[in-house]
Amino acid sequence: MWILVLVLFSVVVALLSYLDMRKPKNYPPGPKWLPVLGSALTINSLRKQTGYLYRATICLAESYGPIVGLKVGKDRQVVCCGYNAIKEMLTKEEFDGRPQGPFYETRTWGTRRGLLLTDEEFWVEQRRFVLRHLREFGFGKRTMAELVQEEAVQLVDDFKKKIAMSKNGIGEVFEMRDAFSVGVLNTLWSMMASKRYNEDDIELKNLQALLTELFANIDMVGALFSQFPFLRFIAPEASGYKSFVNIHQQVWKFLKAELDDHKETFILNQPRDLMDVYLQMLHSDDKKESYSESQLLAICMDMFMAGSETTSKSLGFGFLYLLLNPEVQKKAQEEIDRVVGRDRLPTLNDRPKYIHN
Template sequence: MDSVFSLIGSYVDFKSLLLFTVVFVLAADYVKYRRPLGFPPGPLSLPILGNIFTVDHARAHETLTQLAGKYGHVYSLRSGPQWFVVLNGIDILKEALVTQGDSLADRPNIALPIDISNGLGVIFNSGHNWRQQRRFALSTLRYFGFGKKSLEPVILEEFTHCAEEFRSFKGKPFNPHLITNNAVSNIICSLVFGRRFEYNDEKFRKLLQYFDKIVQIQASLSAQLYNAFTALMRYVPGPHQTIKQICKDVKDFIREELNEHKQTLDPSERRDYIDCYLNEIEMSKGQDDNTFDEENLIMCVMDLFVAGSETTSSTLRWAFLYMAKYPEIQGKVQAEIDKVIGQSRQPSMEDRVNLPYTEAVLHEIQRMGNIVPLSLPHSTTRDVQLGGYTIPKGIMVFTNLTSVMFDKNEWETPFTFNPGHFLNEEGKFVKPSAFIPFSAGKRLCLGENLAKMELFLFFISFMQHFTFSMPAGVKPSMEYRFGITLAPKDYEICVTSRVGEQ
């Protein structure tokens, strides 16, 4: 009988201990992670997990925009143990990124990007390293024509290769994804590697598929769990492990290119970005503040590829879809191009001023495509006052570009494709202040000038030479695939040559 009472007592003690433990954990979590005084409001968070499951990670930008309707332009969420703030609306974003730009110039220490980059490169680093690498990248790429007229022939020559690929399908349906990626990536290849890659190069095609996966996985639920509970998730299989192997393979590819450059390097003749970087490594040896070495070079090249190709390629694939969906708009674009340029002369950036409708259509594609919906996260370098709230130093901040690009107070028909958003009453092109697809401030997209040139010249060339339509009986789907970038889900399209129509 004593043993029975002892067993019951042990069970009661176990239940009491369990209850005490649960209550203690909940109380400790509340005390440790409650919102500080003056901190932006937001939805209730679960103990330990925070708001990880508040957000639909397949449509995170939509969820965050909806939450702004309830909690205001500045609100907070919690991912595991880490608080972050979401900024919405053009006024708050400009206040944060431009007026108080120095206060949000850093990137946060997010586990997965840090594990991949080791704090190197030009995207997910901060401070002296970032400033030195960004300054070098911009000056070197400008030397090779980055954003200048001298790069136009390179882009137009690449279009001719892409056009040949498109024509090879003879009007039959095909998926333009990899071909478009290859065409756009070859521009950054010419600047970084000093050469282009053929469209049937399987090794390079695999590399492009890797970049595609990188931007998807970085924004996945698996990645968010890894960033929130790194010590545990390091031992759990999933996409967050896959991306590490992918990035290792990408770095190995770049390392091979680097080794080839080292064998043929002539310090007196700079062929490309890698040559310039190798020279900089030699010249910077022994300097106290030196950040130039081969590992940083490899990560910088990887960053330049992602920044310089994925966004532009996705925008062009949205362009094909929108032109197929709205054939009357496509026809007006082609008519304007035929009138101003014709079908024989190649376009130039100087033609922009004479193509207001085409410019408006291209900008509306960028707005509706919403390529980088949440931009990249920032981190406060000091306590910041925004929207009447205090955001302490070291807090991660997301600038929700979606809230601006689809703001009903800024756009007449925010959810409808309407080139009129960028035309005044006289039909001249105008760019509203709420159009910020490349973000703003000190962390403005490194590849903005290149992207603008590529988008204009490629889009004009495609419209000049081809008509885009969906396969018979197929309606264009505007569904996206969420990641760091918003890309259209894979589709097939028909491309018909226009040459000789005039």
């Protein structure tokens, strides 16, 4: 009897393993799949060799072509490498969708909300609303350029204060990767919530540190618990699930306090910012099903996390490249002096006059 059960169990395991390893018809070429793991070991090995996930995918593209078929845990993934493949993918509506799973749902209270990780009509409606009303408060207009100017002036003043307070009064080492976080957030948050933060705001600094930690532990394929969901129950810390939830809870708490402040001072038909406009929609009789207070918080979180983190890090890398290429730095400074001079701030009107912009 036990032998029969063991044989039957072995047959079932072998069949499930075979089905798990079998690639769909016409699936793009790629590394072999192992049961449960898929091609995770291959990707992890290449990532360790090259140092970065994007370099690992380049190595795969060199072996299998510009379109590579992968499977990481439960997720089948197709990676495009090279200009032509990426352009073709981005121009097709079939690729506008977003994945589903615990990684994409845990961040917004168990269901996909916000703008970054939603799709179909829900995303179209919410995105249209947000863009239309952000423009009313300066997004993409010259008033936004004025906000950027104000933050740039404040950033320079902060640098000068730090230099004056340094031990020798001559100079100080600045971490440029984090130097722009508050300024970028203020530019965005002035349209979202009519609020500006100081450079030395302790709560904001803690949140920025948490976001840096979050983005260091996830990448374009998610986190370990997103490919192997069962790990959040048996290894919540090792899989990154516990940290993921903890960071998002602190961001939620921060944004909920902002929203509560807005609700206390909200006056119907007198919107100050995007939060007010959205609250006004929630009070209207023709409110659609996709609008909710949870969705507003999710939008704020997307803007707060993706907007501030990506832009500030891009600016940090820009300064890194200037430091590593002093000849380019000199050329950029000469051009700014030629076009703008040193008696005023740059404006959008100056942009067509730059040669190397």
